[in-house]
Amino acid sequence: MAAFIAIFSSPIVFIEQLPGTEDRSGESMPEYLNRGNKALHQQTTTANERLQKALAERERFLDRQPHLRVYQAEIDRVLDNSGNLEGRMAVLGMLLQGKLLDMQKELYKLAKILQQNSNSQ
Incomplete structure (x- = not known):
């Protein structure tokens, strides 16, 4: 070498x-x-080409999942007001954390239901 x-x-x-x-x-x-x-x-491709590809892919995804457009609009609104890259990353982290907490609550409810069903059998 x-x-x-x-x-x-x-x-x-x-x-x-x-x-x-x-x-x-x-x-x-x-x-x-x-x-x-x-x-x-x-x-390699240019950053603009990667951005255009990602936006087109996001649009195709939202076409398949139209109920998520409202959430995407909220994300875009919050990110537009977040300032620099650090602010955008902090906002994304908070949004993800919020959704993870929501998922955790739903999983807790599901576990409770499953436990009740297994106890009743």
Whole structure:
């Protein structure tokens, strides 16, 4: 396995291969890095493309589950007023926590019903 030294100066990272640690494939460092960059470039999409894909997927989901549109509208309203990314994450955490508590209450009710049914048999 090749060993490399990373030199951190400013936001740019320079990587230098140590002598005698060439990769088994025989590629030079620029060839090795270029191969990785090409593969990475082919796999990545822009943030806007990912956003558009996620929004389209969400819309398809809401088309299949129209009763959830009201809840999605509430999420969108709250997130629009949450400010920065930290605020948005805090809001999402609170919304998820609230729904988890609701689910916990329903599970408790179900467990109680199941216990009553098993005791009566």
